[in-house]
Amino acid sequence: MRVMAFGAHPDDIEFLCAGTLAKYSSQGHKVAIAISTNGEVGSPDLSKDETAAIREKEARASAQIINADFFWLGYPDEFLFNCEEVRLHFIEIIRQFRPDIIICPDKDTDYHPDHITTGQIIWDTHVMVTVPNIKTQSPPCDLIPDIIFMDTVTGVNFHPEFYVDITEQWEAKSEMIACHKSQGKWMVDQYDMSCVDLGKTQSRLRGLQSGCKYAECFRRPKFYPGVTTRNGLLP
Numbered sequence: 001m002r003v004m005a006f007g008a009h010p011d012d013i014e015f016l017c018a019g020t021l022a023k024y025s026s027q028g029h030k031v032a033i034a035i036s037t038n039g040e041v042g043s044p045d046l047s048k049d050e051t052a053a054i055r056e057k058e059a060r061a062s063a064q065i066i067n068a069d070f071f072w073l074g075y076p077d078e079f080l081f082n083c084e085e086v087r088l089h090f091i092e093i094i095r096q097f098r099p100d101i102i103i104c105p106d107k108d109t110d111y112h113p114d115h116i117t118t119g120q121i122i123w124d125t126h127v128m129v130t131v132p133n134i135k136t137q138s139p140p141c142d143l144i145p146d147i148i149f150m151d152t153v154t155g156v157n158f159h160p161e162f163y164v165d166i167t168e169q170w171e172a173k174s175e176m177i178a179c180h181k182s183q184g185k186w187m188v189d190q191y192d193m194s195c196v197d198l199g200k201t202q203s204r205l206r207g208l209q210s211g212c213k214y215a216e217c218f219r220r221p222k223f224y225p226g227v228t229t230r231n232g233l234l235p
């Protein structure tokens with residue numbers, strides 16, 4: 001299978017589904033990480049351009065740990081909007097990778113506008129990727145990808161339907177989170193917790209809920225045609 005995860009910001013995927021991506025990858029599936037915004041407001045002292053450049057490097061290094069293809073869409077952090085031009089860009093990126101499954105933020109329960117917009121754009125385009133009369137550089141996909149929503153940060157408002165045991169992938173996930181060095185001090189200042197500890201706390205909580213040490217959780221949107229189970233198998 002081909003599994004593509006879309007995060008709004010560099011490090012969202014690491015917190016919420018990196019263990020699952022690592023598991024897919026270890027089982028021989030092809031994985032891709034795509035990031036909608038450039039994370040440019042994620043620094044209290046560096047300029048936006050400096051911050052975006054650092055964060056792209058960190059995100060690429062993280063993707064390499066699980067041998068994932070990497071797509072950097074580069075939209076302004078905090079100002080991602082769902083319009084025709086942006087949808088066509090997402091469609092082109094999806095057509096380049098041609099996923100069976102897309103994991104993305106939960107457009108219905110997430111708190112952050114960039115997360116909600118990323119999830120909404122994926123929802124709005126996942127059928128369009130197969131439509132020949134919607135033209136982008138790459139040819140249309142043969143299949144409508146299944147959509148799976150990832151957990152929210154700290155799990156607020158999220159109602160899990162599926163859990164993935166990531167105990168064996170915890171080391172890879174923590175290494176991926178640790179790639180985002182630029183967020184270290186910022187996170188401790190904001191949340192009094194390191195990035196790895198934040199990821200560990202949430203993965204441990206989801207593990208407690210599902211009877212293993214570390215887990216990640218997901219749900220599937222239930223609207224036509226997303227109710228199929230053609231490919232939506234979690235590892």
Ligand SMILES: [Zn+2]
Pocket residue numbers: 008009012112115
């Ligand atoms: Zn985010």
